[in-house]
Amino acid sequence: PLIKDLFGLTDLENHLATHLRLKRVIVVPGDSDRSDWVKKEMGRAVARLLKAISRSNQVVAVAGGTTLAAVAEMMTASSSLKTTTFVPARGGLGEVVELEANTIASLMATKAGGNYRLLHVPDQLSDAARETLMKEPRIQEMMELVRSACIVVHGIGDAKAMAERRKSSPELLAHLEQEGAVGEAFGYYFARDGRIVHYGRSIGLTLEDLARAHNVIAVAGGSGKAESIAAVCPVVGGGTLITDESAARAILSDV
């Protein structure tokens, strides 16, 4: 805490929590846009928090992305996580395999010494195909498990960067631009005022499900994501944000 106070990080955390209407904010020093090491420090902070709030036989749902991959990398075995089941928060969202929520869930479980269950659903399903799939008993059973998660850990991305990374159509890119999308989480694209401007079709946790989870932990940093974090956090609301100093200062300088 002493080091944090020298950097004024505790103040930043408190201001940001109020501004974003969150229960708790943890700020690590640095800028993860510039250094991978800072991303890992955010990962370490998430790993520490997870250990502290874990209960036996819980389900932890995790999203995909490079930040969540850093969280997985920093997980270490602990007795409190031995009976934890890690699951993906959503089915495929168009990420490469290394960054898919399934991969992150299995990696986290292996590092933490816990268990995992995976959700195998393709990214781009038609409505009809998705409905058929949702009737499959195994998928239904898995969805129940995912919805029972008491902890959800997710990333936040820049809307345009995420749409491009997912190789979205030119029509969708134009729509997002026109509607002023700035942030993305769980397949939802948000405008600056928190309005949902697009929702990608996939199977998994919805915003309504999130409201039921006890602990929602967002992890995202880098000044480039300031606007995205500021748009997404108040909507998902009430939980914890783990971020870096550079994003924190950029969000508050915009106020």
Ligand code: F6P
């Ligand atoms: O695609 C999964 C996801 O968690 C998105 O919801 C989010 O926008 C993105 O990854 C964050 O990715 P990164 O941590 O690589 O910026």
